[in-house]
Amino acid sequence: MTRFTLTADRVATAETVWSPGFVTVEGSTVVALGQGSPGLDAGATEHVSGAILPGFVDQHVHGALGVDFGRATPEEARRVAHFHAATGSTRLVASIATAPLPALEQALSTLAPLVDDGTLAGLHLEGPYLSAVRRGAHDPALLRQPSVAELAALLEAGAGSVRQVTIAPELPGALDAVAWLVSQGVTVALGHSDADFDTARRAIDLGATVATHLFNGMRPLGHREPGLVGAVLDDERVLLELILDGHHVASPVASLVRRVAPGRLALVSDAMSATGLGDGEYAIAGSPVVVTEGVAMLADGSSLAGSTATVADALVRLGAAGVTLPEAVAATSAAAVRTLGLAEGLAEGLAAGSRADLVVVDDTLRARRVLRAGLWL
Template identity: 40%
Template sequence: MTQSREQIVSRVTEALKGEASPVAIRGARKIDARGVQDHSWVVSNASGVIVATGTNEEEFESACRSVSIDPADETAVIDAKGRILTPGYVDIHAHGAWEHSFDDGPEGIDIARAGHAVHGTTRQVLSLITNPVDVIKRNVANVRAKMDERPDVLGAHLEGPFLALARKGAHDPECLKDPVPELVDELLDAADGCIRQITIAPELPHGISAIKQFAAAGVVPAVGHCDADYETAKLGFDAGAGIMTHMFNAMNGLHHRKPGPIPAAVEDPRVIIELINDGFHVQNPMVRLGFDFAPHRIAFVTDAMAATDCPDGPYKLGALDVNVVDGHARLVSNGAIAGSTLLLEVAVKRAVLELGFEAPAAVEAATLTPAKAFGFDRPNPVTGAPLGLVAPGFAADILLTDPATWTVGEVWCAGRKLV
């Protein structure tokens, strides 16, 4: 019998709050940012960390025994039967799924995370929309609490309130603010270290000073939802911004006499560039162009709202009414694009099967590159083991995926079986 969503949420939530177990998988086609390796195996330990990978059968058996798995036990060893094995996907910009957003309190976070987890997104930075400051502070505190409960929640991304009115998109104009130092301090105090990213329009009166202030506090500022020109965006990156929020969307476009912020990000090797590969926010020719702009620095993101993995119809984005038609979300009030219904599983699938990207590059954009935005590709205090590769010492975030359809079938996060 097919499980209900309530049952899936419960299973995923309990697994993430539980302990890791050793994992042994053989007979896979391993694909990560380092390339493709057929007839691969991977073994992880009871701490949820990969201890060995390879293709040699004797080494596999030795690795199994090192974590107390009998390599001859067919119930303990998973035969991938040629399926694709990749790192778990890492989404650094998403707002929700399954009719809930990450602004909807602890239960909303559990439900929306399950909606992404079952499709292979093993780690997520939870994006919070523009709201009154007191509401943002409450929502950040909820994210902070979830980080202490489970390993899949990496922290918060504040997409607002420091956005340009002219480029607000679906954000509430009544709640937009100039990032004066006192307000920055207020948000940092409320977050207790859980803010990973904050999108800022650098041309705001205190935009550059706020970028410096957040960067000094260990937050990665992002240039986006801005009306900035090339020079101002460059000042933002030089001040400490390390991300461009969803390139092409909610910013000045490319122009031969008015370059805008995009070339400033492309030219700067310090900057990770978000890209929504859904063919709607960014149409395919521009996805191809954008992906080639900055090799190894393009991070697929979803910008997914509550309607993700749900039927078309009316939804809410904060207090704003949204209508979803053919999977595309727009504000009822003015027709503005209101986030997406994209999954990283679909972004990778589109890249490989529709756009013809090399599989390692497509996987890298959903794994290693977003991890790099926050230093999660190295040992760190948040995740412990690094993310983004199937390699010894990395977290046992593992997906088994159908090679024909790129549909995710089995999912582990830090050695915890989710699907």
Template identity: 45%
Template sequence: MSSLVLHNARLVTPAGVIGQAWLRISGSQIDAVEAGSRPVADGPSRDLGGAFLAPGFIDMHVHGGGGASVVEGEPEQVRRSVAYHRAHGTTGLLLSLVTAPLARMEAAVRRIAILVEQKEPAVLGCHLEGPFLSRRRCGAQDPRFMLPPDPEALGRLFEMGRGCIRMVTVAPEAPGALDLVRRTVAEGAVAAVGHTDASSDQVTAAIEAGARVGTHLFNGMRPFSHRDPGPVGALLSDERVVCELINDGVHVAPEVVQIVFNAAPGRVALITDAIAAAGMPDGDYELGSLAVRVSEGRPALKEGGSLAGSTLTMDRAVRRTVQDARQSLPTAVAAASKVPAQVLGLAKWLGSVEVGKQADLAVLGADLELQAVVARGVWQEAAGRGRPADLLAE
């Protein structure tokens, strides 16, 4: 079994940054983590030069990247997208499917189930972002294919998924939606609230039924008002709920990102909501059945102009959270690793740098740019290397 020692690192933990630490990787697992300088030992090692060593990022909401879309579950497209996001620090992700004809969604889920069963690197499962959503808040989802709550349709999707479906987003206001929430939880998946025009009371009812995630908070939902808090108020105020945030400077203003982190400590999950255009030039793309135009890195539907996902990467989301939203580095990293691992039920082996966990790591240097990624124990260099910086690391 191969081994590798990483030393002279500043280890990022949820409790703070350890000023000097080392760890040893054996195969695909971490088998030692200690504060202090590297012990005398034989074997390969890397001096990280004081760089920050963080857990690999977990993106629980991604539609594509690097010119590839994952919404059909096509293996080569998935692998291309995964490779792109891995190069930006993401070592685990959910393939998020958009609303489409039910037969197409079933076919995509079948393909993803095979990838999961074959242990495709970084693929944690899939997220059904549709078809049980609100047409009034469809965003960049095709309203033609949205369905009212249909337990039979959901049951077929779970049957095709053979355990690969980890999250389902539902608009809770439609009659029968709470039954879908309960069915999702009974299947061992996470029920999420999103693309919804629901009232605060209707969202609270979904939370009582078992919903535990707010899908891209603020986006695709009734706006927050001090007299009509709607989904945002219900999701933010309930300590059982994790709130997704697309921190790209477009979907949510930096001041609002700061408010959310302060209002929901330990309950924010950074996501990218990235589409195939991530990492690609401006131009024309597709999200499911809808035409998208990307201008200055901002994707929007050609018809109607609604934001259509993002071109964000998780390393940029973490960096923006520290530099623009004024959160500590441990807080930002936890929102990109520990929090999603916990809500998805994967914290036993992902989400933090601890003995016995999978050796998924991100090495961050000056201005928190990514220097390298370790995925299942395999080291991969990244561009933009530099000296580490003390950015709100307390």
């Protein structure tokens, strides 16, 4: 197998920055990394300007290039995965939005083989067990109350590939569903919810560990009625997804989250099918969407409808706030890897034995080059 080494001004994990540093790759695997210069068995050596970070993990992404994961063929899904990988998101948890149950089962069975072969890191059901009050772009006619029997059928269709399910915990049957999903090893996310604080806390106590796109699709935070937002901000067990596309969350609020919940922020794209394309008419979760100047809105103008940005775009916005490299690594990969139980030695975001997924960023944290499984994209 081919062995080569990249040296850089900085190499970062979620806990350490080596300056200068190196990463040695053999085949598709990182075999060594650390401070200074590599050893004699480094192979061909190339210096890259800037910093080397682990490849990004996008745990909430619906599509790109006119393709929605909920309706994609395997070939289309591979195209979407390659598009996002080329921007730095080398691992995707494909999000499937609300749809009729047969359509959800079909999407899960279609995409499951792509999880098996490593194209995708897992599948995420965002619906149909959501609140009509906080539905966002999800068609209210397709929303349902949680059922363990239905969830069991969906997980069976996914053949072990479903890694995360978003649920509104206040719905009838929701807490039973949360407990059952956790018992099956599935990460439970709370979102598209009008839950009060106590209900959200009960769901967390039962094992829910993610907040789906914090602030969006949730009862607003109140100083007397903190709701779901207050519950997840206050609980160190919960990972907080954030869409930093300049529209979903204001920059001062993102800065507040960083201070209140260090190490628990996960940048997600929530990218919908218009990502990588121009303005126009699209659809998501059974609802028509109009994209204007890159902003996706329901056709009636009542709600944002996903994003057309990427995790790489979000990282640049985070970088403008002056984050450290370890914080950037935590927000783009390590926190998601830890919470979702992704394997391959990535607990810190980068380690010997992990797949050679690397992103070279400049001083503004803009992605300049991407290595996936040992190959430059």
